[in-house]
Amino acid sequence: MQNLSPRHVMTEESLRLGVESGWYSTKVSGTFVSGPHSSEADCLRRIAEINPPVTKKKS
Template identity: 75%
Template sequence: MQALSPRHVKTDEALRLGVESGWYAIKVSGTFVSGPHESEGDCRSKIDEIQPPVKKKR
């Protein structure tokens, strides 16, 4: 799976894209995976649900 990152879409861009403004989890390609979320923290929490952090082996 590709790494996901949070991205904020402001009102003017949201109107152009036909989506609501807010925080979105996106792929490297720019594809929206989840959202909109109210805050960056909420978005990061959803990213962790979708793609749990890699645990290091000891």
């Protein structure tokens, strides 16, 4: 399981990194996993798809 978080990359940083500006899901190391997304909510939805919450099995 990956610990992913949303990160917004603004225009100035996007030019430096060579990516489009927008929201990206990132690993703790800062590596982009998905994106760009148009909003933080879209990014969080994608994180939930990639990394679904742990569900406990009933005994």
